[in-house]
Amino acid sequence: MDLRYPVGKFEYHGPHSPEDRNSLITSIEHAPDKLREAIRGLKPSQMDTAYRPGGWTVRQVVHHIPDSHMNAYIRFKLALTETEPVIKPYDEARWANLADSTETPVEVSFSLLESLHRRWVILLRSLQPAQFDLKFTHPERGPMSLDQTLALYAWHGDHHIAHITALRNREGWAD
Numbered sequence: 001m002d003l004r005y006p007v008g009k010f011e012y013h014g015p016h017s018p019e020d021r022n023s024l025i026t027s028i029e030h031a032p033d034k035l036r037e038a039i040r041g042l043k044p045s046q047m048d049t050a051y052r053p054g055g056w057t058v059r060q061v062v063h064h065i066p067d068s069h070m071n072a073y074i075r076f077k078l079a080l081t082e083t084e085p086v087i088k089p090y091d092e093a094r095w096a097n098l099a100d101s102t103e104t105p106v107e108v109s110f111s112l113l114e115s116l117h118r119r120w121v122i123l124l125r126s127l128q129p130a131q132f133d134l135k136f137t138h139p140e141r142g143p144m145s146l147d148q149t150l151a152l153y154a155w156h157g158d159h160h161i162a163h164i165t166a167l168r169n170r171e172g173w174a175d
Contacts, residue, residue: 003052006162024154031157051163063101
């Protein structure tokens with residue numbers, strides 16, 4: 001198994017049906033709880049263990065998820081309020097090495113993630129099917145529909161949670 005992609009690489013199989021979108025939104029809704037369960041009982045030394053050689057620590061992964069999902073939430077709002085806006089990417093690896101990702105207690109990011117996902121899910125459930133066709137332009141990936149972005153971030157949460165759960169399984173860290 002490729003430790004970088006424990007749930008496989010992201011693949012977009014859209015456009016999605018309303019039922020598929022609902023399932024993706026539900027995945028985003030439950031991601032904070034699944035993440036909290038993935039780290040339950042970990043010791044500080046385990047939180048500072050890389051999920052793979054050369055990878056981020058569990059702590060950095062926990063802080064990365066709200067960083068990334070805040071950007072996604074803003075991208076949704078931009079696409080909903082502007083005509084195909086060009087978004088600004090960010091350097092995930094450099095963000096993950098800042099003090100707020102290496103030193104901050106993970107509870108801070110849980111509070112942020114839970115609140116963010118509450119608002120994001122309200123927004124997502126309010127959208128009409130045609131709104132998922134709206135796009136923003138990513139300077140490196142090109143035009144991205146909200147339908148594609150929804151799928152990407154449902155995958156993204158599962159992807160990083162699996163980094164943690166796979167590490168726990170490999171290391172034999174009991175719950």
